[in-house]
Amino acid sequence: MTTNDSTSPASAPAQPPVPVALLGLGLMGQALAVALLEAGHPTTVWNRSQAKADALVAQGAVSAPTAGDAVRSSSVVIVCVSTYDVVNEVLDPLAADMGGRTLINLTSGTPDEARRSAAWAAEHGAEYLDGAIMGVPQMIGLPDTPLLHGGSRKTFEAQEGLLRVFGGANTYLGDDPGLPLLYDMALLTLLYATQQGLTHAQAMVGTANVSATEFQPLAAGIFHSVLAGLFDTESARVVDESDYATEVSNVSTNQLAVGHIIRTSRELGLPTDWLEPVQAGLDRAVREGHAADHPARVIEYIRPNAS
Numbered sequence: 613m614t615t616n617d618s619t620s621p622a623s624a625p626a627q628p629p630v631p632v633a634l635l636g637l638g639l640m641g642q643a644l645a646v647a648l649l650e651a652g653h654p655t656t657v658w659n660r661s662q663a664k665a666d667a668l669v670a671q672g673a674v675s676a677p678t679a680g681d682a683v684r685s686s687s688v689v690i691v692c693v694s695t696y697d698v699v700n701e702v703l704d705p706l707a708a709d710m711g712g713r714t715l716i717n718l719t720s721g722t723p724d725e726a727r728r729s730a731a732w733a734a735e736h737g738a739e740y741l742d743g744a745i746m747g748v749p750q751m752i753g754l755p756d757t758p759l760l761h762g763g764s765r766k767t768f769e770a771q772e773g774l775l776r777v778f779g780g781a782n783t784y785l786g787d788d789p790g791l792p793l794l795y796d797m798a799l800l801t802l803l804y805a806t807q808q809g810l811t812h813a814q815a816m817v818g819t820a821n822v823s824a825t826e827f828q829p830l831a832a833g834i835f836h837s838v839l840a841g842l843f844d845t846e847s848a849r850v851v852d853e854s855d856y857a858t859e860v861s862n863v864s865t866n867q868l869a870v871g872h873i874i875r876t877s878r879e880l881g882l883p884t885d886w887l888e889p890v891q892a893g894l895d896r897a898v899r900e901g902h903a904a905d906h907p908a909r910v911i912e913y914i915r916p917n918a919s
């Protein structure tokens with residue numbers, strides 16, 4: 613069970629300046645550092661390649677020679693490096709310095725990696741929040757930029773004002789620190805599946821010399837209305853209640869449609885390997901007597917421990 617509390621910038625209390633250590637000055641870390649400095653938080657930065665701190669020092673940051681110096685400078689430590697392996701490599705030697713601090717990890721990875729980081733922080737006496745930034749560095753600091761957070765609610769509430777510096781749409785998902793990355797990966801699944809579909813569609817129409825530019829407005833208009841149906845509350849209820857009765861578009865109709873896509877792709881010389889698992893799920897549902905059901909029934913074959 614998760615609880616979503618979106619907080620607009622206007623509705624949450626202002627955050628007094630708080631000393632922050634920021635580890636990692638890649639593309640995202642740079643944007644986070646600028647946002648902290650612009651909000652007036654005394655900011656100590658550290659990066660493996662120290663030269664990346666130079667421009668930030670000119671804007672008021674303190675550049676720490678080591679990650680340990682950065683951690684010991686501040687009660688709040690934010691880490692945003694490439695992977696959790698790097699987080700561990702940087703922080704493991706600093707375990708003895710973590711007690712009493714709050715570690716906010718904005719690095720991308722897997723939910724279990726986040727949970728292991730949370731356990732490590734707890735073992736060493738630190739509060740821990742995990743976060744997923746749902747945007748690119750250029751979006752940091754904007755009122756609508758979404759960030760997802762998980763960990764202790766008390767810690768989230770204590771740091772909410774600080775986190776708002778990075779984006780105005782902070783959502784607290786629950787005390788499981790794996791939730792932000794679980795949501796992140798779920799949303800990225802949607803993104804990449806859609807991107808793959810768009811790319812395939814562009815290649816399809818391209819075989820008739822239709823440019824992506826020509827195709828785009830029609831595709832966007834129609835796809836928006838399709839999306840509205842996919843994301844309506846009824847589609848979610850069908851899944852949650854495993855109640856697949858439908859009078860709209862059923863497994864059989866969708867099985868035929870995917871078959872047409874695959875046969876057309878073959879005619880055009882386009883790959884079909886990524887579409888075949890879609891067809892296999894629908895074929896199985898038909899074989900098992902569910903042709904008249906809602907196509908969401910295939911989730912029964914995807915869930916862990918599905919038979």
Ligand SMILES: NC(=O)c1ccc[n+]([C@@H]2O[C@H](COP(=O)([O-])OP(=O)(O)OC[C@H]3O[C@@H](n4cnc5c(N)ncnc54)[C@H](OP(=O)(O)O)[C@@H]3O)[C@@H](O)[C@H]2O)c1
Nearest residue numbers: 636637638639640641660661693694698719720747748749
């Ligand atoms: N950029 C985005 O659009 C975006 C969006 C959402 C989330 N994120 C997430 O934010 C995190 C940082 O992304 P980014 O865009 O800033 O990546 P990036 O530009 O590639 O920067 C990577 C950072 O990790 C550091 N690093 C890598 N290996 C290291 C090591 N062995 N020891 C110490 N430091 C090491 C780099 O230090 P050096 O500078 O010394 O190489 C740099 O600070 C990632 O987890 C990413 O998935 C990024």
